[in-house]
Each structure stands twice: as C-alpha cells, then as structure tokens.
Amino acid sequence: MLLLTLLVVLLAQGLSSLIWLSQLRASQLEGLVASARSLAHSMSASVSYFRSLPVAYRPMVLDQLRNMGGTRFVVSLNDKPLDMQVLPITPRKQAVLSAVGEVLRQRLGAQMDISLEFVSPQDLRIFNSGLKLDELPRSWAHYALTLEPVNPPILVTQIRLGEGEWLYIASLMPEPYTSLEDEGLPRQQVWFIGLTSFFLLLFIGLLVHWQSRPLKRLAQAAREMSLGADVEPVVEGGGSEVVEVGRAFNAMRERISRYLTERSQLFSAISHDLRTPITRLRLRVELLEDEQQQARFSRDLDELEMLVKGALQCVKETDIHENIEPIDLNHALDCLVEPYLASARVTVQGRALAPYPGKPLALRRCMGNLIDNALKYGERAHLRVIDSESGFVLQVDDEGPGVPEQRLEQVFEPHFRLAGQQQGYGLGLGIARNIAHSHGGEVSLRNLQGGGLRVTLSLPRSSD
Template structure:
C-alpha cells in the first residue's frame, strides 16, 4: 500500500490510469491475434496468386531466360528462383508449425493447380506465433514444375509490432495525461462536498458554530451532507437544552440556599450551625460556578488568529502584578487560531491550581510541526496515579492528596479540559521525578482553521 494514494481524487486518478493501461494491453492482445490471422490469409492468398502467375509466365519463356524472368518478377519482399530440388527447411518437424504448414500446402496446391505432393511449405519466424516470432521470412514455398525443376519462392515480412508498440506507447502516454487532467478536475469537483463536510465536522466537533452545508454533489454525498446537517441540528438543540436545564437548576438553588441561611440566623451559634453555614457557602459557590460556566459555554465565542505567546505573557503579567510566583519566557511569536477568552480561562484555572497546591507556576511554550505544547509546572506534592483521570471530573477535589487549605469548587480542571478538547487538543497530568506536577496541553498546529 506504499504507492496507494491517501486522497479520494488520487485513488480515482490511479484507478482510471490502471484501467487505461489494462484496456490498452487487452486491445494489444486482441489486435495481435487478429492481425496474425489476417496476415496469414493475406500472405497465403497473395503468395499463391503470385506463384501461380510466375508458373504461368515462365511457361512462355525459353528455358535459358527463365532465371532472368524470375529475377525480374522478384521484389524486395517476394523473391523467386529455380532449383533442382525444394531445398532445406521443408521437413516441418516443429510440432507447433507442422500441422499449419501442411494446411498451407493443401491450400497452395488448390490455388496453383498442382498435386499436393509437388508443394512444399515452410513457415518462417516472420509468421510464427509466440515469443520466438521475429522479423524475417514469413513463408517459403517450393513447387515442382512439369519439367521436374522446382520453383522456390520466399516471402519476407517485417514485423510491425515494434513500430506499433512505439506508437501505442505514445498514444497511451498522451491518453493518460489527458485522462489524468480530466479526472483530476472532475474528481476534485466531485469530492469538494466531502472536503467541506470533513472541515465542517472537524470544526463542529471542536465546538465552533457551523452553518448548514449545501446539499450538493452525487446522491450518496448529498445523503451524507443531509445526515450531517440533521445531526448538527439535533446536537446543537440537545446541548442548548442541557445548558438551559443546568443553568436553571443552578439558578433555582439560590432560593432554598438563601432560605436556609435565613433560618440559620435564628439558631444558636455553635459548631453545628457553623458547619451548616460552611456547607451552604460551598453549595452557593458551586451554584455560582455552574452558572458562570454555563453562561460562558452558551456565549459561543468566535475564533480568531492570536499570538499565543503574547496571550500567555499578558496572563502571567497579571499574576506577577499581584505578587504570585509565575514565570514565563516567551521566545518566538506562535500564532494559533483559537477562542482566546476560553484559552485564557483554561490557562488561568491550571495556573490557579499550580499556585494553590505548589506555590509557584513555571510555563514553557514549545512549537512543534504538528502541535503546540504548553507545560505548566508546579512544585507541589503531585497527584496519585489512580486519581489522574478522576481529577478532571466536575466538583472533584483531591483534598487528601493536595493541600487541605485550598478552596474552589472542583470545576477548574474540568473547565480547562472542556476548553482544550473543544480546540481539538488534549491535556495530561505528569508527576515530575523531582517532585511537582506537570500539566501538559497539546493544541493542534492548525488550531480551528
């Protein structure tokens, strides 16, 4: 499969060219077979007529002048001579040609008007079939005259296969180039809806708003595009309904939480009431965080080309202005098509975690051929391997493995992962050998383009 094209257009072109080559080979085989049959009939017919004419002619020529008369009737392709015997090469011991030569002897005897015992035919390489065929004598015929002498005739045939092969090769190349050009243009037009569908599916999978695609092209392509449009509409409706439902639940929780707080005001101030008040505060924070998250998801930020290095540097400058230990050394400008507010929110959540659990955050930005890598490194205790995946679940806080004094609702990493995956990237957690946690973000090089 090394030379098998990856694109549909390339495969169509290759299959078309293969079909052209196969058809040319089949045509050549058929032409060769039919040409051999035709040459046999033409050569045998013309040669028998020519030999009969030569016999009738020399009957009127004196014996002494027959040699000159036959030389005058000879051509470059057909030569005559008189001899005392038929000559060599008429045994026809070759099994492939013996039966055919005997058939020619009977036909010559009928056409010339002599007994078959007085006719000898030998098939030369010019008329032989198979791989041994080459240019040369097609037939050699010897006919015994009434006076006992033998009239020998030799028909030469130059095989036109080589010339035909050259012209056929030229025709094949020209036809292949013309067909390749036509197929490339038509296949690209035919597969354009598929390319548009692939780009739209990629953008839609990354969370970007996608308009309905025009249903054009072949019947199968139109059906695929129509199915994608229906799927896009259903998923968009489902996500919108889910977002509204969760936002409504988070909003409606405010009322009972407020009512419970008011009731706590009338209870004596002890450990139980303070614990209940802390629990209500956590519920209120989780409700507010959920509402904020849903509003930002529903905002559907547009994508644009931004300088990722400048975005990260500006974010780190805000932290440094507040006295946080955040280091970042931008090297070169790295452009990325993304939703900058969402990327900034994801990075802020990760940096907040690094500062809360590791007291510092060091950011390293690297540009690769296929992806852009952002590493956020802290000096904290790290995370147990068993909790690496669970930490991305909403409202999960690993208090037992990290600091017990940290706040938050447990939505930070969940929001960050949603944003990164929405850009077609991935986020992984790696414990450092010397201590600390590395959060590695990989974003595709083409962003959302």
C-alpha cells in the same frame, strides 16, 4: 475515489484491449497464412515453368527476367544450396514456413528437396559467388527485395531441380505482412485509452468536487459550532444523501442552540433561587443564641454556598460566548507568566509559530488554570511550547509529588481532590479540559520519572 476510478478504468481498458488485440492477431495470422499459400502457389508455378524449360535455355530466361526488373521474385540457378545466417524463428515465421512448404510439396511432389528459411537483407546471398544484395545491380533484386527503412525478413526458397542444379527464389511477404513481427497495442489504441481515461477522470473529479463542497461547508460549520460560535444554517445542496445530511445537521444545530439557551436560563434561575434562601438562612443563624449550633449551621451553609458557587462557576467558565478569532498565543502566555518571572517560579521554552483560531478568553483561562494548578501543587511550572502546522502543544511540568496512576483521569472530575489538597473548588483541570474539548483538543496528564506531573494541552490546527 479518483485513484480507484483510474484503476478500474485502466483495468477495463486493458482487458478490452487485450481481447481486441488477441482477436486482431488471430485474424492477422489467418490472413498471413492465406497470403503465404498464395505466394507458394506463385512459386510453384515459377518452378514448374523452369522445370519445363530445356536446361540450356534456363540461364537465358533468367537474364531476361533480371534485365526487365520489377519482378515479384529474385530467381537464380546455383550448383549447391547457399549457406546464410538464418533469422530466429517466431510463431508468424513458423506459420509462413509451414504454409509455403505444404503448398510446394502438394504442387511439386512430396519427394522434392526443398529448403525454406528467413534471412535478413544484410546477410542475403543470391549466387554461388556470395555477392551481397547491395553489390548487385538495382534492377536485378532491389526493387523486389528492399523496403527501406524497414528491411523486412526475406523468404529464401531453394529447390533442387537436378544433380548440381538448385533453383533459388527470394521474395518478400506482401503487405501488410511484410515485417512478420507481433506488434503491441497500436498507437491509436493507446491514445484512445489515454483520452477516454482523462475525460472520464475529469468528469468524475468535477462530480466529486461538486459533491464535496456541501460536505466542506458542513465540516466548517460543525467546527465553528463546536467552538460555540453562532453558526448560520448550512445551505442544503449536492446529492440527495448530502442534502439529507445538511438537513439533519440544521435540525441538530437548532436543537443544540435551544438546549444551550434553556440551560443558561435554568442556571440563572437556580442561582437566583438558591441565593435568596441561603441569605435568609444566614440571617436566621445569626439570631441563634447557642454559639455551637450557630457555628455548625454556618459551616453547613458555607459548604452549601461553596457547592452552589462551584457548580455555577463550572457552567460559567466552560460556557464562554466569544467569537472565534486569531489569537497570539505567545502574547497570552507572556501575560500569564509575567507576575512569576521575577521569582523564577515559571520558565518558558519555545514559541508559537502562528496565531491560533479560537476563543481568546477561554484559551487564556485554560492555560491559566494549568499554570495555576502547577504552581499551587508543584511550587514551580516549567512551560514548553511545541508548535507545527498540525497543531499547538503546551506542556506544563511541575515539581510536585505527581498524581497516582489510578487517579490520572479522576482528577478531572468536578470537586475531586487528592488527599491533603483542600485549596479551591477542584474545578481547574476539568474546566481546562472542557475548553480544550470545545476547540477540538485535549488535556492529558503524565507523571515524570524524576518526580512531578506533566500536563499537556494539545490544540489541532484546522486543515481548511
């Protein structure tokens, strides 16, 4: 949200700044042309004055102007136009040259031979001798043509007055058009964009943090509730939508809690109600004189009792009411595999890096079921622990025949057994997966290429 907001702010500020800059440049160009026309009128007046003077008086007037200093123009008379290195033409320079040339030809006549060009102060020449600006007396030209340390371009106008007589006029454009360069965004505008973006992002960041705090509390409560912990009602806060989510979560929490309580009471009642008639039927079977009938009834009762015990065990094993606490998984695994280490039926590779927050008895039963299942159907169990910041992974490989690919998911169903398997209730993998799901994890199966089955228990670590 912050990145998208920053992008939108920068796009909006950039677009508005470009529009403002284009309008500013248009107004500056308009002012520049007006200043250039005013400068051209002054030049034409100076040219008209010199043309009105007798030829012999013109050098005398020039000497007086140089001795006074501080004039707007630097004027000289040369016998030919001076050749200097011209600056590259930019749109602003071209606008000035066009405006000045137009005014001069209007005031002096279209037949006048006029040369207009921009020259840098370093390449400027004023007399036929080719003296540089720095070589002249300061009162002659420096006050009119220097603006250190900017060194702006100098407009050089050379007008032919007669045969072998060229009037030379050098001048600067008036402020604020001295440099004649297209400037980018002013520094004040850049600071304005940066400050407004910073304060806007700061405000939005505080707003997002204020809105996300209730969501973080809701996520933590949902995780704890998924682990079976007794969760207090979530404090309803934040925006109206977030308050509505918190209210809905509290209602769901209350319904689930009521459902779990009713389910526990229901299975307790079923357990009590079923054990009594089964026991009563066993007593009656013992009174039968026909041994064959007695054996058949006993076998049916055994099967019925096994189904009842299996169902109750499934509920009991997956509904363990424990507090969530940090678990030393290394210690839990050591306790589970210790009885088999002497016979070399179990090997362990890798160690857990940090305690895992969960239900101790439930996770121990989950890993114990996976190890027992591998030993029961695969003779040996090879355990590999892979732990990282993202989660804990336990791989249990056996040396058994594996499971057909089409049965990999079916073996998690209660009471399901593969052909030739008659041990237990067929609940171990299902109970292990249910415990993993209650911790936000998963139990998956994969047949190994060299034979055997790999059971993987994956438990994610919370990012809180």
